[in-house]
Amino acid sequence: MVPDKKIVEDVSGWLRLYDDGSVDRTWTGPPEVKFMVDSVPPHEQYIDGVATRDVLADPNSGLRVRIYLPEKTPEEEAAKLPLLLHFHGGGFCISEADWFMYYAIYTRFARQARAIVVSVYLRKAPEHRLPAAADDAFSALLWLSSQAKSCTEPWLEGADFNRVFLIGDSSGGNLVQETAVRAGKEDLRPLRVAGAIPIQPGFVRPERSRSEMEQPETPFLTLEMLDKFIALALPVGSTKEHPMTCPMGPAAPPLEELKLPPMLLCLADKDKLLETEMEFYEAMKKANKEIEIVMSCGMSHIFYLNKIAVDSDPATAAQTEAFLAGVIEFIRKH
Secondary structure (H helix, E strand, O other): OOOOOOEEEEEOOOEEEEOOOOEEOOOOOOHHHHHHHOEOOOOOOOEOOEEEEEEEEEOOOOEEEEEEEEOOOHHHOOOOEEEEEEEOOOOOOOOOOOEHHHHHHHHHHHHHHOOEEEEEOOOOOOOOOOOHHHHHHHHHHHHHHHHHHOOOOHHHOOEEEEEEEEEEEOHHHHHHHHHHHHHOOOOOOOOOEEEEEEEOOOOOOOOOOHHHHHOOOEOOEOHHHHHHHHHHHOOOOOOOOOOOOOOOOOOOOOHHHOOOOOEEEEEEOOOOOHHHHHHHHHHHHHOOOOEEEEEEOOOOOOHHHOHHHHHHOHHHHHHHHHHHHHHHHHHHHO
């Protein structure tokens, strides 16, 4: 007789951890929203002006990326396009680069920003605790640096490696900061990190913030998800004061000593993490770093990934368009 596995952690319909260490990430929430976490197969033909392909960036580690390539207009034929290196969210524990929720928004980015998007398939905790996802994120940047020297990936031949932007949602925003910190210590030439765009990053403190207590919970962020995912993701024995979850805290390297690119911090005023995100912004300003904010009003955590709300609620649609416009303006300036 094989004893039944027992659930030792169950996180809001997103993840179940069993006593044998196995993990089940089958979506168990409302079935009508399951399509948002379904995988979208790559398509090398253009659909609505964007083609996608999955690439094995590093055969040794198995690192993979998804490339979103916008169809060039005749006027753009000779132009080089900026490159967005994207890190998906999910509390370091869930999500895939090919989920529909990311496909829906990053095809829009590729099309509207006239940019090539490279989204990284990140290793997930608890099987791979931090810094695994951060190592994957930086390895992807090193791969792009090698492509800048000698391009072997045909879909990147039209990329402007002098204008590479780091972009990431939620915990992916944490990876934007961590990757920017690492990039500042390396010679990546001829690649240049032109900007960093953390979107509602998962910055926290050990103590509860006012926004954590007062702002509404959503399927994308509950206090249970926040606490349990961080506990499953951080190195064993670490607290929320870890540099990857609290880059403005005492355990992190002083911000004023870091070489960082210009940053656009994208926030939402109903986000549970708003208070600690603003604390990061103030710390960056105090350290004389170049940083600006795009604020989405009346919106909660990663609202623009909720395709149902984007399609059915005029306010969400308008704020999504304004958020995209703010990011595109930042890219054009740099």
